[in-house]
Amino acid sequence: MKKKVISICCGTGCNASGAGTLFSNLKKKLNNIKDIETEITVKNTGCHGFCEQGPVMVIKPDNIFYRQVRPEDADTIIEKSIKRNEIIEELLYEDPTTGKKIVKEEDIPFYQSQQRLLFGYNGDINPRDINDYIATGGYEALKKVFENMNQEDVIKEVKDSKLRGRGGGGFPTGKKWEAAFLTEEQDKYIICNADEGDPGCFQDRSLIEGNPHLVLEGMIIGAYAVGASKGYIYVRHEYPLAVNNFSHALKQAREYGYIGENILGSGFSFDVKITRGGGAFVCGESSALVASIEGKLGEPRDKYVRNTEQGLWGKPTVLNNVKTWASVPFIINQGAKWFTNIGTKDSTGTMVFSLTGKVNNTGLVEVPMGISLQSLVFDIGGGIKGDKKLKAVQTGGPSGGCIPENKIDIPLDYEKLTEIGSMMGSGGMIVMDESTCMVDVSKYFLNFTQEESCGKCIPCREGGRQLVEILNKITQGEGKEGDLVLIKEVSKTMQRGALCNLGRLAPNPVITTLKYFKNEYLSHIYDKHCPAGVCKDLISYSIIEEECRGCQKCIKSCPVDAISGVKKEPHSLDQEKCTKCGSCYEVCPFDAILVK
Amino acid sequence: MSINTKNVSIKVEEVNKITSKYMGEEPDYIALLQEIQDKFRYLPKDALKICSEKLNIPLSRLYSLATFYSCFSLTPKGKFEIHVCMGTACHVRKAPKMLDKISDHLHIKPGETTKDQNFSLETVNCVGACALGPLITVNGKYRGNLTVNQVDSILKELEEQVE
Secondary structure, X not given: OEEEEEEEEOOHHHHHOOHHHXXXXXXXXXXXXXXXXXXXXXXXXXXXXXXXXXXXXXXXXXXEEEOOOOHHHHHHHHHHHHXXXXXXXXXXXXXXXXXXXXXXXXXXXXXXOOOOOXXXXXXXXXXXXXXXXXXXXXXXXXXXXXXXXXXXXXXXXXXXXXXXXXXXXXXXXXXXXXXXXXXXXXXXXXXXXXXXXXXXXXXXXXXXXXXXXXXXXXXXXXXXXXXXXXEEEEEOOOOHHHHHHHHHHHHXXXXXXXXXOOHHHOOOOEEEEXXXXXXXXXXXOHHHHHHHHOOOOOXXXXXXXXXXXXXXXXXXXXXXXXXXXXXXXXXXXXXXXXHHOOEOOOOEOEEEXXXXXXXXXXXXXXXXXXXXXXXXXXXXXXXXXXXXXXXXXXXXXXXXXXXXXXXXXXXXXXXXXXXXXXXXXXXXXXEEEOOOOHHHHHHHHHHHHHHHOOOOOHHHHHHHHHHHHHHHHHHOOOOOOOHHHHHHHHHHHHXXXXXXXXXXXXXXXXXXXXXXXXXXXXXXXXXXXXOOOOXXXXXXXXXXXXXXXXXXXXXHHOOOOOEEOOXXXXXXXXXOOOOOOOHHHHHOOOOOEEEO | OEEEEOOEEEEHHHHHHXXXXXXXXXXXXXXXXXXXXXXXXXXXXXXXXXXXXXHOOOHHHHHHHHHHOOOOOOOOOXXXXXXXXXXXXXXHOOHHHHHHHHHHHHOOXXXXXXXXXXXXXXXXXXXXXXXXXXXXXXXXEEEOOOOOOHHHHHHHHHHHHHO
């Protein structure tokens, strides 16, 4: 009997646009069909990565890729694609550059340049069914470890793989494990950091939601290597689906004997507990995260003593990011040598980026380290939305920096990114076009880090506040000579004096934008002008008479009745009343609203 | 026995029941507060007092946790909790304007609840659905790909549900 699998992405993005209803519709319809010779399974899986086109589905084994599928398409899909093997043209992805419709998932440019290691199985796995994970070779690495490897062997393999911390710091994972292994303490802990507070980042979440067992298997192997009996996974409280799926995975893994007492008869015991974060960005910092698990305020401490010596409850603790743990089973299964063949010499393996902002193909992208930013944005990302010009790419979240358009050919690895003032971070990548004001962007990030500062040390608490105040003034047209020097001085103090990386890296956005977009700052300060037309106090809206056709859409949308006029005649805008909300600009179909 | 605090009446037995789960050697106070908040949709003062007495920890310690972590609220939330995502992707797609508009419409600032207890407005740093930006969540449900102008109709729709 022929077999077909309809794999529907039910990640948070697709779910929010109706994937859940589509799934149940398909299930219902299939239950009522008897006259068909194919065995059909509908699978709700984790994130497929191509969020921009959601909800997406793939019909296997032919890998027919449908995008923007609506719940009411269920009927047609069954009638045409399942019963009669026909392709539904309207649901196919259309390449924006060539205008051609593409049938198969692997032929879509978005997927072609990717090397999907951690996310590769997402489309085959129902995250709530451990058997799906096992079917993809899951828990084989764990068996291999128990059968053939002692603790030193595992640590050596991870060291040889040159795997580095995927949370952004890039610390060699094997080294960290070794340090914890070599301590004499009996009680040890491991922690999986799934706090992911960076705005614009969702790969950790998608991984736990879509393939929780992969992360868990990595954690169990790590626990065995360092000799830890208990693990914690610290998940953001905004991620309820991740918490649910991981809890479910824990339950199943316990039933199958992969965690708990005497795992697979090896004599090794290990269990994992889920801790929900409290919504504090600083808790992504390792010592703050540890404090938070202990039920304290998430304040970092000075780290002259590392977590691997004294971490959770004062015991040696290994803390790694979700993606780091998820890489481990691959290294064990296929060997360190195989892993070092992916990526560059010092940055091995793949990296998952959340590609967002003004780019055509928003989504999760997994690429070998060392790929150029150019290729990521244009080949995979499909270029800039609305054919606008690329201005900058912001990488590394609020602690990262902005990479200007003329540096877009840099290869993405830990060192290269740091060299030009940005960082890998946890993999957020926000594409900005010419309508983005760089002063406003750095104000946004500084505001964020300042609000999220725990307030324990003065450089971060006060320095951040000062920077925000200066930037506020600049964007309000009250910038003055000397502001830029002051920004640099305060930033230097924060970089040198702050207690943890939140404070030390917080000035990064303003430093890099100042380096690459100084003119924009100068024009705010001296000309009282915002070139991108973003900063409210420096712009005004008006109506271009020649373009206005008098359609009255702007009149209806204006919340303060600042626009008036009769039908089919040019309208006028009262500057006194205008609150610069931009509603008129949004609705005008004729580009008749001028922002100056 | 039940105590009335503002509009929500808390049952002492319910608080006791939750608190008793956290009496071990390494009590997880954050999880305790999360569970209480899940129950009452905020942290009622009397509930915190009960926890403090039962677990024998200073009330100030619970308050410091409740004010440090952004997931906690010391005031009752409205029937509809609106979270506006202020992540970077949403930010560059005009989320601040959307926030202004909602704030104007409801006459409350982020972090506040309307007098009639129907709406609470909050911001969130990122909900991780960046492709749908700008977006808001209403009681946890996502409303994505919004334009500033859609805000009014969404709020009107919710207001009708309240009535």
